[in-house]
Amino acid sequence: MNVRAELRRLIALEGSASSSGLVRVDSFLNHQVNPQVMTAIGAEFARCFRHHSPTKVLTAEASGICPALTTAIALDVPMVYAKKHKPMQIEGPTLRRQVFSPTKGMVFDIVVSENYLKPGERILIIDDFLAGGKTVGALLEISQLAGAKVVGLGFVVEKTFSGGRAQLGNYPIESLVRIASLEGGIQFAD
């Protein structure tokens, strides 16, 4: 499967744009999940980033979990998903950053146990969307707090009009699909 072409086809066919600038892809990506597409997403991120020798994949719950897991399976490294608050199950010291989610309309903490992000680890951050870059920014700061090195950032869909990429600094970035505008329907960037 050419997963980049398949994602464009699915977004054009099944995706929709809301008046508030959200892109709905819940028929195959973040509510219902297409298993073949999600496996191909993981294989593509693994192909892009394997030469950076990541030792761990990091994402945030909930919609980052699927692409992060298939990527981790393809790379055969552990995956860690940040929690969106501190559940009682996380014991001991935690790394945390506060972020505002435009899709949920609220502020929350994203939290990782210090047990699972260590100095010297090589972190590949994966998420379903890059929009304003707040969630990935928090994951970058958490990785830095842990003393780990971020070796790459992968996004299934980037909304280039939200400007997140400019906030992220000088990391290798791969977006499988780039959306440039929602004016008059979903417009791809390239």
Place this chain on the structure above:
Amino acid sequence: MNVRAELRRLIALEGSASSSGLVRVDSFLNHQVNPQVMTAIGAEFARCFRHHSPTKVLTAEASGICPALTTAIALDVPMVYAKKHKPMQIEGPTLRRQVFSPTKGMVFDIVVSENYLKPGERILIIDDFLAGGKTVGALLEISQLAGAKVVGLGFVVEKTFSGGRAQLGNYPIESLVRIASLEGGIQFAD
């Protein structure tokens, strides 16, 4: 991999019990994720339930997503994860039930878009834990509301002392590991 034996080994080695009756398995199952173990979990659920011809795997975010996804990949059917409230991304009519989560200490709605659960579908419900059975009970009710048929229930870890199984009615159930007691450490049921 004999995944049932491997899960017992990992729980004995890395798991811990809290005074409130929670079992922490966040080093490999629901915070950090072991990709080989999670793949084997999916293969085992697929082996157990394939003869019931499920057309869809259903779970609830966030910690059900990983085992549900690897199961869906192994069966090559779509996976749907219920949201824990109504995010703005879900358009149109929804199926919802209120549940209390003992691990989060709060009540929330679990919500599925009517677009992704249809009459006549054959649903395999997968979750990481079976404890009191509240979450899976809500997923059963949501499936019933949709007119779908539940063909099986699969749990990575069952806490038999929480009594959830008796609440679930007459479905095929598979738990990969059963914990009978947390008195004096984690005690397996069989």
